[in-house]
Amino acid sequence: MGNQVKINIRGIIHILGIVLVLEGVFMTSCIIVSMIYHEKDIKTFFLATTILLLSGLVCWKLTNTNRSKTFGIRESFIIVSLAWFLMSLFGAFPYLFSFSIPSFTDALFESVSGFTTTGSSILIDIEALSHGMLYWRSLTHWIGGMGIVVLAVALLPFLKIEGVLLFNNEASGIMQEKLHPRIGNVAKRLWIIYVGLTLTETLMLWAGDMELFDAVCHSFGTIATGGFSTKNKSIAEYSSYVQYVITAFMILSGINFTLHYFALKRQFKKVFHNEELKYYLLFIFGFTLVITIQLFSRFHTGLEEAFRRAIFQVASIITATGFATDDYLLWPNLSLLLIFLLMFVGASAGSTGGGIKVIRHVFLFKKIRASFRQQMHGTAIIPIKINNNPADPRIVHSVLSFIAIYLLTFLTGSLIMVFLGVDFHTSIGSVITCMGGIGPGLGDVGPVGNFSGIPQTGKWLLMFMMLVGRLELFSIFVIFTPQFWKN
């Protein structure tokens, strides 16, 4: 009541400045790509990079005060939300300046979709874009994916927000096994894993029937679980070798990056005893099995083809990548329904993947099992164990609330879309695919469709959904609560 909150605005602007400068540095690589292909977009990128770097530098340097003084939860929430929005806003400039996407709404949509690693596109003809622009599109995925991993695994645990399930990490019980006590080191190691995975995939794709340029772009899209392709037909354009390589790397990218680190350090015990990984793989192979059988029996394809189509699409949806080799809307009902349900599953915490995340479902399942036992014994609340450690009841609460808020947000979003006149399937499909950061949805926005036909207001709603989903709801929603602005 009345007690106005003091927010460290200078500190916020300072950090956002750094973020923009980093984005600018990344964008300079687009100038090089444009130079290689002798494209006129070189001017576009030069202009956009200049604006970006200047804005960033101004914010960064003019606020270089003692920002550690009053830097708390509020500031973190605001920075995280604004960082993704500002990156997307500046990231839309190349599309606009080059007239590749002349509408502001559409350009911002494509940019938000990129940085949130969603991969939903308003483009009808992707191949009409210049190399520089295609590269920037995929690069936005890569930046966004890197950002989310660093945020989830390295930065947030150090903010010491107790009992708060701000990001995945605390839910996964991995807090006890901190990578390394220093942010800088952790971020560096993550960076090495991230770049390492990207390079390996690029080389493997290049070794197949992909050109180097496409291999780089698709690797960006895979490791970030983004889903923008450089081809209109997405991965259906390529050989089964390429499809298997991308499937493998999608699955790898949906695993908690902490586990990659443990694997690199040959601490395999920690990897194999991780419950989330177990269930994540169980989901993938379970769904793949059922869909393979159905595709095999209905479409009279070879067993290998049925398996390849099934596992590619399952991996693409569960990790929220969104690449396509197939139009799953044409699949038999049960398989289609399974794909739709997968959109609510999500990948692992601490990965680049989106959605609700497997660990939260594990919590939910265990909670339900415990409630049956409670029902019989009628005693105190039975604690839940994750990775053999009892879970903090506050985190269990947060997880259950998260799932509830997620579903409510999905419902509300779908209702608004229907209200805007969008048909039922397209409504629910577009909302869940944007919230989950997946890419393709149902109806008009299926794997062979695109988001150009969604009404203007709907596109803004979907942008909001992408940001809200990527930043795990709370960080954005909490800013809109009155409590946030009270002491």
Place this chain on the structure above:
Amino acid sequence: MGNQVKINIRGIIHILGIVLVLEGVFMTSCIIVSMIYHEKDIKTFFLATTILLLSGLVCWKLTNTNRSKTFGIRESFIIVSLAWFLMSLFGAFPYLFSFSIPSFTDALFESVSGFTTTGSSILIDIEALSHGMLYWRSLTHWIGGMGIVVLAVALLPFLKIEGVLLFNNEASGIMQEKLHPRIGNVAKRLWIIYVGLTLTETLMLWAGDMELFDAVCHSFGTIATGGFSTKNKSIAEYSSYVQYVITAFMILSGINFTLHYFALKRQFKKVFHNEELKYYLLFIFGFTLVITIQLFSRFHTGLEEAFRRAIFQVASIITATGFATDDYLLWPNLSLLLIFLLMFVGASAGSTGGGIKVIRHVFLFKKIRASFRQQMHGTAIIPIKINNNPADPRIVHSVLSFIAIYLLTFLTGSLIMVFLGVDFHTSIGSVITCMGGIGPGLGDVGPVGNFSGIPQTGKWLLMFMMLVGRLELFSIFVIFTPQFWKN
């Protein structure tokens, strides 16, 4: 491990015997109806009643031992589940013996639908049935509705199952305001309210354009929130006066019967301060408002007609009655979606209505609000208040688990239906309408459709869904857990 549980089987059979005898007593009234209309079904009912009374008496009298000795939670769960199943099984005999419904599956479906007060029907031509049979059909609703109210408000709180959300009552926070310390008295008062509401509605309908017979049957269907009509066109057959009367009584029947009792005793404070009632009415009028506006603007009807159609359907779905004046499948998308969402809302705890129940949503909303506050303050779990009393955290847990299990059951059921080859809309529509005890669903089982086209296995699944939904999940599911059979 290994400790075999001793279950008081004699006690269970004893009580089930009493239940069957009671059902038999009710069924004798069908003989009278058949006599009045000089129908040949008189023999059918005579035979069915005899079998019922004999079976009941045998079970009752041959087990007349000291049953209070070891009578615990397990026995209660088993009795509740078996009671509804056995009532339905014996209740199907009249349909079978008279060849009104020659298929056993169909006859049982109609009977389960009756006793669970669902109102989903496999009949294509309802008006082809005899008066006796139509009366029995509606009477099964009335028996089922009475059973659920007595169970929820009178019997279960006395079983002293601590921390268990077996039935609605404990969730509604009404435990603290027990009606009266003695089961017999409470049951008697509920009986009076139940009969009183039924009589009042019958007279009011009869005063309109309904014949006495139809007025009685429709009152049975309304007060029990069942939904079986005696007419193929359901309530669309009747005047707007009748439609308003039925709307009012549907809304009344969806209110906790404890509140009716308080109202009768002129303790209006307790009624007006009840949070569930507030939100229940809010849901009804909120949804009605939006749908009225949409129907008014789209269909160019009068405002009164738009309002009447909207509130009738909203009341019918939220209370899980399922009467129809309209085919909501032809409504604009947003209104249809709202109707679908209402299927997940449900009526009040301690009423005859079905579904998840408003009180559980109130818990969920409050829990979500608290989790936002927790997010900001990062301290201990913030307690939730219902009716200004802090809610037991164990109950909050139970409620959240209930909602999760409800949605999971819905998803699993829908998947099985799709797997059986039923189309997507019919699948989700039939499963939710049967779980919620509503009646009409989506697709082929909409307000003007029926359940005759559902495959055989699907009908059995839906019967299971009706029982599971009516008995609030736990009581049935818990029997299938290994813990149940361990000491």
